[in-house]
Amino acid sequence: MTKRNSPNCIKSNRNYTVIDVSEALGVHPKTVRNWLRVGLPVVDDKRPLLINGADLKVYLKQKRKAVMFECKEHEMCCFRCKQAVKPNVESVNFIAKAAGMAHMTGLCDECGCRMNKYVSWRKVNDIWLELEGKLPIAEKHLILRGQNLLNCPFNGVFSDEK
Template identity: 30%
Template structure:
């Protein structure tokens, strides 16, 4: 989730169809569906599928880029709705720009991929004592052989 949404538009006591929620937040229905796949709960699973405003708000609050409740070595799992220490004590650094990237790991509880935004400056604080594959400091030394990895990951399109 690369941008901040206007959470205040979401009424806690209302429920929204996927298309309504998309319009409200100015995102595509595909984004909403992706959030549902990523753990946004549905009140009604049959069509029209309904999302409770309260859940939508909580989901967005938990995933706004600036909100980072995780401690060093933890990544927030969307499925579990809690910070998790990645399986095998291992993450992969996926560069997005020269100075920013994502730490990608595996949730040990639900086995989803989990991601944490980081910058090269905060990488050490974010990763703590985890092993970091593709660490930017290492890449500068030995030229990564596979630079094309997951470039499109988590791009939000509306």
């Protein structure tokens, strides 16, 4: 897996040499020279080549955006197929996380590759309906890590129903 080059390591008001950029981002100097050849602008043609920090930040953000996919709520990004696809309904799991988030995992319908996505816990039922899953969400599709739902105990019966 490749390392993401974070533009947060670069200061906008500073000029960098090729070696400075490679040390700041943790990449090889030849990688930076390849970026220059592909389209990263330089300050002038004199040696050493100077790269403006603001230009470098913009270049890294554009480079990262080119890799991202636009997904709908019920779709996930498959990096093997290189597109947004609907996961296989039988393989979808929602894992509750902190701060109202859910970790959605599933398998790609086309290639069988594993996919991950973080969604809001409030949208889990809407996503499940879009995937044409059977209602209510089966217990096997919902993994709660040490958290009990206050309004819906799966393994028990309400005290007033006994």
